[in-house]
Amino acid sequence: MFRKLFILAVFLMVSASSGLAQAARDYISIVGSSTVYPFATVVAETFGKTTGFKTPKIESTGTGGGFKLFCGGIGVAHPDITNASRAIKKSEIDLCGANGVTEVIEVKIGYDGIAIANSKKTAALQLSRKDLFLALAKNVPDPKGGEKLVSNPYKTWKQVNSKLPNVAIEVLGPPPTSGTRDAFVELAMEGGCKKFDWIAAIEKKDEKQYKAICQTIREDGAYVDAGENDNLILQKLQANPKALGIFGFNFLDQNIDKVQGSTVDGITPTFDTIADHSYPVARPLFFYVKKAHVGMIPGIKEYLHEFTSEKAWGDNGYLSDRGLVPLSTAERAEVVQTVKQLRVNIICN
Amino acid sequence: MNKLASSRPKTIDQVKASLPKRHLSEKVFRSIGLISIIISLMFLFVLFYTIVSKGYTAFQQTFIQLEVNFDERLLDPEGTRHRDALSTADYGGLIKASLSKLFPEVTTRNEKRLLYSLVSTGAAYQLRERVMDNPALIGQTQQVWVPVDDEVDMLIKGHTLRDVPEAERRLRDVQIAWLDQLEAKEKLALKFNTAFFINGDSREPELAGIWGALMGSIYTLIVTLILSFPIGFATAVYLEEFAPKNKWIDLIEVNINNLAAVPSIIFGLLGLAVFINFMSFPRSAPLVGGLVLAFMTLPTIIIASRGALKSVPPSIREAALGVGASTMQAVYFHVLPLAIPGMLTGVIIGMARALGETAPLLMIGMVAFIVDIPSNILDPATALPVQIFLWADSPERAFVERTSAAIIVLLGFLFVMNALAIILRKKFEHRW
Numbered sequence: 001m002f003r004k005l006f007i008l009a010v011f012l013m014v015s016a017s018s019g020l021a022q023a024a025r026d027y028i029s030i031v032g033s034s035t036v037y038p039f040a041t042v043v044a045e046t047f048g049k050t051t052g053f054k055t056p057k058i059e060s061t062g063t064g065g066g067f068k069l070f071c072g073g074i075g076v077a078h079p080d081i082t083n084a085s086r087a088i089k090k091s092e093i094d095l096c097g098a099n100g101v102t103e104v105i106e107v108k109i110g111y112d113g114i115a116i117a118n119s120k121k122t123a124a125l126q127l128s129r130k131d132l133f134l135a136l137a138k139n140v141p142d143p144k145g146g147e148k149l150v151s152n153p154y155k156t157w158k159q160v161n162s163k164l165p166n167v168a169i170e171v172l173g174p175p176p177t178s179g180t181r182d183a184f185v186e187l188a189m190e191g192g193c194k195k196f197d198w199i200a201a202i203e204k205k206d207e208k209q210y211k212a213i214c215q216t217i218r219e220d221g222a223y224v225d226a227g228e229n230d231n232l233i234l235q236k237l238q239a240n241p242k243a244l245g246i247f248g249f250n251f252l253d254q255n256i257d258k259v260q261g262s263t264v265d266g267i268t269p270t271f272d273t274i275a276d277h278s279y280p281v282a283r284p285l286f287f288y289v290k291k292a293h294v295g296m297i298p299g300i301k302e303y304l305h306e307f308t309s310e311k312a313w314g315d316n317g318y319l320s321d322r323g324l325v326p327l328s329t330a331e332r333a334e335v336v337q338t339v340k341q342l343r344v345n346i347i348c349n
Numbered sequence: 350m351n352k353l354a355s356s357r358p359k360t361i362d363q364v365k366a367s368l369p370k371r372h373l374s375e376k377v378f379r380s381i382g383l384i385s386i387i388i389s390l391m392f393l394f395v396l397f398y399t400i401v402s403k404g405y406t407a408f409q410q411t412f413i414q415l416e417v418n419f420d421e422r423l424l425d426p427e428g429t430r431h432r433d434a435l436s437t438a439d440y441g442g443l444i445k446a447s448l449s450k451l452f453p454e455v456t457t458r459n460e461k462r463l464l465y466s467l468v469s470t471g472a473a474y475q476l477r478e479r480v481m482d483n484p485a486l487i488g489q490t491q492q493v494w495v496p497v498d499d500e501v502d503m504l505i506k507g508h509t510l511r512d513v514p515e516a517e518r519r520l521r522d523v524q525i526a527w528l529d530q531l532e533a534k535e536k537l538a539l540k541f542n543t544a545f546f547i548n549g550d551s552r553e554p555e556l557a558g559i560w561g562a563l564m565g566s567i568y569t570l571i572v573t574l575i576l577s578f579p580i581g582f583a584t585a586v587y588l589e590e591f592a593p594k595n596k597w598i599d600l601i602e603v604n605i606n607n608l609a610a611v612p613s614i615i616f617g618l619l620g621l622a623v624f625i626n627f628m629s630f631p632r633s634a635p636l637v638g639g640l641v642l643a644f645m646t647l648p649t650i651i652i653a654s655r656g657a658l659k660s661v662p663p664s665i666r667e668a669a670l671g672v673g674a675s676t677m678q679a680v681y682f683h684v685l686p687l688a689i690p691g692m693l694t695g696v697i698i699g700m701a702r703a704l705g706e707t708a709p710l711l712m713i714g715m716v717a718f719i720v721d722i723p724s725n726i727l728d729p730a731t732a733l734p735v736q737i738f739l740w741a742d743s744p745e746r747a748f749v750e751r752t753s754a755a756i757i758v759l760l761g762f763l764f765v766m767n768a769l770a771i772i773l774r775k776k777f778e779h780r781w
Binding site for chain 1: 462474509510513517518519551552553625629631632633714716717718719720721729739741742743744745746749
């Protein structure tokens, strides 16, 4: 009896595998960034409820993981759209080209600020990018002067900048796998790092060394790797008012009664300061569409239309309710044209 | 006699002298054991307390009572009662009209927007369902309870603070004033949150439910059971009863024991490489999830089943063989019936482990936002623990309590499965 069952199981598996490979897919498959995930899911849900199409399936794989799947090839087994919290890299374009994904449409959807926040129980901090670099980098310029790096000696914010309060440096932030952390080190730390002329001069000579100086976070316990879960960071900030947390602006926006964002270079993170690019720690968000799949998988055009409609990504759209900072009107008009004509703006070969 | 008398007290003295020390060490050992039990119970209690205290509020949801006029001009201006026309009609308009009737003083565009945002976007879908079920409603006026927006729900349940400055909360002063008016008129009420049990995932917390994830878990477990049950049983019976004693069999045994300790994510990687990349099964399907979890639970089932077979006394086998039964007959008619309760226990514990597993599902795309309820093993699906993981990472505050509520449901299932294993064992177990 067991042998029969076993043979049956093997037979089923083999026949299923040959049958499934050809099967059509009637829903859109989306992968990519966990930062874009909360926005893309809202659009997908509205799309599924208001049109006759099935609700798209959205996997949160991270930006890099998303591109890897997206560039895997053409066909129902591969995703149609990937979300990204940064622009596509050269290596990823090459990967796409090598697998026959030649025509890709890049859609910029809005901005995301990165908040450096603490509990409302204490006063908000007024930081600069230089403060952030000095407080969080692994190696910093010698406080005694000279063009020399020493391992980070700062224990309190006051040591970093005499205007800051005398509390220990304790920052809870995302792990190295996170796109938010990539953006934080690039925008905040590197931005502060550049303020030292002699370090900025290294960039031209040896970019690798420059990146290592500016983008390496200290590992002596002042920066606490709090995992990918931003809610956890929020809870820890409540419990420990002295700590700072690093997370996406949408989490700050949703919990504005409990935490406050520190100013960076004098600018408070708000909708308007992120939209007009005055808040320095902000980045654009994207998604990428495989042109070959438009028409092959039902609903892609309509999904793009829903995402780029005013009621979704407009100034008062439902995405801005969720904390996505909209593009300017002119930028939106341009992207709408791209989407309407399905204009390929990334060619991979 | 004298000799004995003098030597005896000596031993007893020794015994007596060491007695307090031995009693003490026994006492210490006992109390250490007791303390560790108390500590683990305390941790368990803290765990349950935090989950239940955070989660129980999610089983209720705030509803608002609206007097809805199912206006024919809005729903079916041509009067055709055609299903397509009814399905795409403006049900949001009905909600807006009845809200405006409650607060006629609200006239500016901005204030209207604030007023309309008090009610969940799901309310319109609810009205649509009502009308589709019973088109005769059109033209009537009815009192309807519809869910409120999650921000309002959080305020009513006390999870959002009222006494902070207006700029620092998501509800405006004027919205809170409206809500207080509604509450005074008893138009707001907490009711049982049915949506939580019958809906799929949603980004609107008040519409999000666990039914989709639960169905995904059930389909996955069915595939796992169908595969791991026969294979696990057959392997265990062969290894225990038929296999010759040689190096190859030893090697297999060592490997099975090793596999039981392999981290589950490795099985996910295997599933990704073999089923999705090589055999091109669809991503996110319970079929692949079930296959992967079957691999993961097989060692557990085989080891538990072999334990059960081993505990059957050899005398049973020997007696059967002695009266002329073949090995196969001895195993099927005498050994297996006695071992089955123990083997089933192993299967149930393996299934419970599979139910709580997330890591391997991560690799095969079951960690995804899926709204539609899966209807077969090829539809994209998630599983209960994955749903918990996804909600725990959502920015909206209302998902905090829903995360805990989903954990309560998952714990409930695990509890039932483990209880079943214990009952089976108690009921059918033989003692020798």
